Amino acid sequence: MALKLWASSAANALRISCSGARTPFPAFSFSRCFSSVIDGLKYTSSHEWVKHEGSVATIGITDHAQGHLGEVVFVELPESGVAVAKGGSFGAVESVKATSDVNSPVSGEVIEVNAKLTETPGLINTSPYEDGWMIKVKPSDPSELNSLMGSKEYTKCCEEEDAH
Amino acid sequence: MTLAQARNVVLPCMKLLRMSAVPILEQLHLEERLLRTSVDNWCIVNDRTNRPTIVMGVSGRPSELIELKSVLRDQIPVIKRFTGGGTVIVDDGTVFISFICNKNAIPGLQPYPHPIMSWTGQLYSEVLRGFGDFHLRENDYAFNSHKFGGNAQSIIKERWIHHTSFLWDYDIKNMEYLKLPTRAPKYRSARPHVDFLCRMKEYVPSKSTFIERTIKSLGSYFLVKPFDLDDITTEPPCTLPHSTKLLSRQELEDAYSSQCENL
Numbered sequence: 001m002a003l004k005l006w007a008s009s010a011a012n013a014l015r016i017s018c019s020g021a022r023t024p025f026p027a028f029s030f031s032r033c034f035s036s037v038i039d040g041l042k043y044t045s046s047h048e049w050v051k052h053e054g055s056v057a058t059i060g061i062t063d064h065a066q067g068h069l070g071e072v073v074f075v076e077l078p079e080s081g082v083a084v085a086k087g088g089s090f091g092a093v094e095s096v097k098a099t100s101d102v103n104s105p106v107s108g109e110v111i112e113v114n115a116k117l118t119e120t121p122g123l124i125n126t127s128p129y130e131d132g133w134m135i136k137v138k139p140s141d142p143s144e145l146n147s148l149m150g151s152k153e154y155t156k157c158c159e160e161e162d163a164h
Numbered sequence: 165m166t167l168a169q170a171r172n173v174v175l176p177c178m179k180l181l182r183m184s185a186v187p188i189l190e191q192l193h194l195e196e197r198l199l200r201t202s203v204d205n206w207c208i209v210n211d212r213t214n215r216p217t218i219v220m221g222v223s224g225r226p227s228e229l230i231e232l233k234s235v236l237r238d239q240i241p242v243i244k245r246f247t248g249g250g251t252v253i254v255d256d257g258t259v260f261i262s263f264i265c266n267k268n269a270i271p272g273l274q275p276y277p278h279p280i281m282s283w284t285g286q287l288y289s290e291v292l293r294g295f296g297d298f299h300l301r302e303n304d305y306a307f308n309s310h311k312f313g314g315n316a317q318s319i320i321k322e323r324w325i326h327h328t329s330f331l332w333d334y335d336i337k338n339m340e341y342l343k344l345p346t347r348a349p350k351y352r353s354a355r356p357h358v359d360f361l362c363r364m365k366e367y368v369p370s371k372s373t374f375i376e377r378t379i380k381s382l383g384s385y386f387l388v389k390p391f392d393l394d395d396i397t398t399e400p401p402c403t404l405p406h407s408t409k410l411l412s413r414q415e416l417e418d419a420y421s422s423q424c425e426n427l
Contacts, residue, residue, distance in 0.1 A: 074223035098317035
C-alpha cells in the first residue's frame with residue numbers, strides 16, 4: 001500500500017508540474033508515511049484539507065486519509081446553501097464496508113459541491129487534492145483557519161499516527 | 165491489589181447489552197444513537213430478529229441488489245442502514261453482534277476500516293478456535309471459503325462501530341430475494357448463495373457457546389459490564405437524524421417501475 005500511495009502521489013505531482021497552462025501548483029512534500037502533503041494548504045487532525053482563496057474555502061480529504069480508507073465507492077455530500085460548522089460532519093465517504101464521516105475545517109455556507117464525485121467517487125483516491133475536492137464553502141469566520149495545521153505539522157501528525 | 169484487579173484497573177469499560185428478537189430497525193436506530201451520542205464503549209448482542217428483513221448498506225440501490233418483484237409481492241421489509249457494505253437478509257436464524265468503541269479504546273488500533281476489521285478477525289479467531297477453519301476472507305468471516313458473517317462499519321470523528329450479522333441458520337428460500345451482487349469479494353468466485361454461504365450451527369455447538377466465548381474474548385480488551393436496555397436514556401437529541409430508514413412501499417414500487425422501463 002505504501003508503494004502504491006507513493007506512486008500515485010508522484011504521478012499526480014508530475015502531471016501537474018508539466019502542465020504549463022495551469023496555475024503553478026504549490027510545492028508538496030512526502031511524509032515518511034509515503035502519503036503526500038501539499039504546502040500551502042491547511043489541515044485538520046481528522047485528515048481534511050482546506051485551500052483558502054479569497055472568499056472561498058475548498059475542502060477535501062487528504063492523501064493519508066484516502067490511503068487508509070481504501071477504494072472510495074460512494075460519497076455523500078450536502079446541498080449548496082447548507083450551513084457547515086467547524087469540526088462538524090458535512091458528509092461521508094463509503095469505502096467497501098465502511099462509511100467515514102468527513103468534517104468541515106471551517107464554519108460557513110456551502111456554495112458548491114463536486115458533482116463529479118457522484119459518478120466517479122474514486123477521484124478522491126486518485127486525486128485527493130485536486131479533482132477529488134468535495135465542497136466549496138464561504139467561510140463565516142476566516143480566523144478559524146489560524147488554528148489549523150500547516151503542512152509540516154500535519155506531516156508530523158500522520159507520522160505519529162502511523163507509528164502506532 | 166491482585167494482578168487481576170490491577171489488570172482490570174487499566175482496561176477500558178465496555179457496556180454489554182444482550183437482547184433477543186429485537187427488530188433489526190430498532191437495533192440499528194439504537195446503534196446509531198449510541199455511536200453518535202454516547203461516550204461509552206458498547207457490545208450489543210441481539211439473538212435473532214422478529215421477521216425476515218432485507219438490510220442494504222448506505223449506498224445500496226434496490227433495483228441492483230434485490231429481486232423487487234418478489235419482495236413487493238411478499239411484503240418483505242427493506243432497510244437502508246447507516247453503515248457501509250453490502251446487502252443481507254436477516255431473520256430468526258441471525259445473530260447480531262456489534263462493537264461501538266472510542267477511537268483510543270484499543271491501544272495501537274488505528275480507527276480505519278482495515279485495522280478495525282483485522283482486530284475483529286483476531287477476536288473471532290480466538291472465539292471460534294477449535295470449531296472450524298475460521299478465516300477473515302477479505303471483509304467476511306468464513307469457515308474455509310464459506311461465509312457465515314457479514315460486516316459493516318461506520319467511523320466518525322472519535323468513535324467507530326463494527327457490526328456483524330452472523331448466519332447461525334438461514335432459510336435458503338429467503339436468499340432468493342437477493343440478487344448476486346455486482347460488487348463481490350474475489351473469493352466468492354461468482355458462487356451462488358447456496359454454495360457461498362454456510363450455517364454456523366453446523367460448526368459451533370450452541371449459540372450460547374458462541375456468545376459466551378465472544379464476551380470472554382472481549383475481556384482481553386475491555387472490562388465488560390452487563391447493561392440493561394431499560395437503563396438507556398430515552399432522550400436522544402431531537403436533532404439527531406436517523407440515517408437508517410425503512411424504505412416505503414412507494415419507494416420500492418418506483419424502483420421496480422424504473423427497472424422495468426430500463427429493460
